[in-house]
Amino acid sequence: MLKHPDRGISCGTPVSRRRLLAAAATVVASPRIARAGPGRVPAGTLRFIVPFAPGGSVDVLGRAVAKAVGEALGRQTLVENVAGGSTNLGSERVAKAAPDGLTILVASDSLAINKSLFPRLSFDPVASFAPVTLAITAPQLLVTHPRSGLNTVADYVAAARARPGELKVGLPGHGVIGHLASELINRRLAGLKVNHIPYNGGAPASRDLIGGHLDALYITLPAVTAQVRDGALRGLATTTAQRSAALPDVPSFAETVVQGLDLASWQGFLVPAGTPADLVAGLDTAIAAALRGPSARPALEGLGFDIVAAGPEVFGKLIRDDVARFAQIVHDAGLAGA
Known part of the structure; x- marks a missing residue:
């Protein structure tokens, strides 16, 4: 706790x-x-x-x-x-x-x-x-794929609450800043439980997300900017207090479900x-x-x-x-x- x-x-x-x-x-x-x-x-x-x-x-x-x-x-x-x-x-x-x-x-x-x-x-x-x-x-970004049915960060939270420990959430590595962000956010949201899956970098994790092998991914935003812009991935929320100028349509956690969050890598x-x-x-x-x-x-x-x-x-x-x-x-x- x-x-x-x-x-x-x-x-x-x-x-x-x-x-x-x-x-x-x-x-x-x-x-x-x-x-x-x-x-x-x-x-x-x-x-x-x-x-x-x-x-x-x-x-x-x-x-x-x-x-x-x-x-x-x-x-x-x-x-x-x-x-x-x-x-x-x-x-x-x-x-x-x-x-x-x-x-x-x-x-x-x-x-x-x-x-x-x-x-x-x-x-x-x-x-x-x-x-x-x-x-x-750079911000960390929670991102998913368009076929996941998770259109907003609120959808992600609702799915994690409905299926504790079942959402497969990728990470660029064990203990990386995205991993800490996920754990801390989960605790701020009354103990959400997800299944973290670490990779040896953001690129292989992103490929598996695009392929539908993951439900979501925490990743440093610039690693997937292009994929979010072209619709291959969907950005749900950033971990910095302000939105990223590179993806201005993606909200922050702070303005949606975790007030006060401001985490940068x-x-x-x-x-x-x-x-x-x-x-x-x-x-x-x-x-x-x-x-x-x-x-x-x-x-x-x-x-x-x-x-x-x-x-x-x-x-x-x-x-x-x-x-x-x-x-x-x-x-x-x-x-x-x-």
């Missing part, structure tokens, strides 16, 4: 969109946390490790940034998908890589969540990495701990420029990503804070030791 079932999940949680965007704003407002300077980018091929299967939102972000960085620097960049272990396989690959700035993790908030889910990790989300750039925030870039500070600064400069540039930004924003492009100090503080805060969220969601 939630310790505070009567309290709204809002900006007090570690994934409030307002808190993340406010953190990014402090980069400009405070000279104490200004970026370290342009630095230098390491010589050689930059390898971006995505800990999910191809096609999900983290993969989309990683490929867009890798392409833009490569074009700007005039060098080769590679994207490698290392899915499995609820993102731990890819994270471990980067944690154990040489600290030369050439191996870059495209991380999500799963990095902070997994510290509480998996007590025997071979790496630490804080000690094993040097944060580079907090790239984006984050994604960013990290390198192994011990990477020289000037290389971290150089990579941050290159990645931030890519995020704001004409190659990546329009496409990412069109899919529903909110560009943040905050530097290492802001990103590092966010990860440290979220490791501590997610421990309570995981406990409250009943996932500790699951």
